[in-house]
Amino acid sequence: MAKIRMVMGYALSGVKTGRSGAFNDPRLNSRSPLLAWPELEEADETFSAPSLLDYMQWLPSRGIEGLAEARRIEDAQRWHPHTYELIHTVVHEPEAGWADTLVIVPPEELGRWIRRANLMDTAIASAKGTELDVEILHLERSPEVAERFMDALTGAEVPDTFDLKLLLSEGCSDPHSEEIAHDLGYENANEAWARIVPRVPTSVRHLAEFAGLFTGPDVWKELRPVVYTYWA
Structure with missing residues (x-):
């Protein structure tokens, strides 16, 4: 039975993919380890996707902002423990969700902005009649949600x-x-x-830089906050 998944993050819309589901979008680096890790693992058994720890060790190279982000990730893990890894910060579901949407979750929010098989979410979705539907709630221009x-x-x-x-x-x-x-x-x-x-958080921009997600320096400006609901 399908289970509900909910993700809040920053979406890149209009993503183009090929028939196989592989990325075919000029804005995305299809060889980024956070996008291509399944294929890279299959092609090379020694390949290991970058971990959250790898990312945290890289952050000090970004100066004061990077150090502050590393501290936020540490604090978040203490107050909102989770087992997610860095690969879970990028959500693209061409089969269970919408193939033209890619969502990036700020690393410091992994423990709060991803929910899987939550009973309350399932009950609400079923009561609304949205079971097995894919839904994207755009959060633009909402001072209550977007503070900057x-x-x-x-x-x-x-x-x-x-x-x-x-x-x-x-x-x-x-x-x-x-x-x-x-x-x-x-x-x-x-x-x-x-x-x-x-505003797109600095942490999302850092993550994109670390993983080489985008092919150009301005793609991050297209990201917009969303709540993404799908069933898988």
């Missing part, structure tokens, strides 16, 4: 102000939206609404 925001084109963080939350909550219909947009450095409210998105 960025510019989708530049990746620069947008200052967290009351006016920003007002713009995101009320949209272009707010009578002060044009003034708020100008104060934030945009031409108009429509441009601000289109370009202000939830």
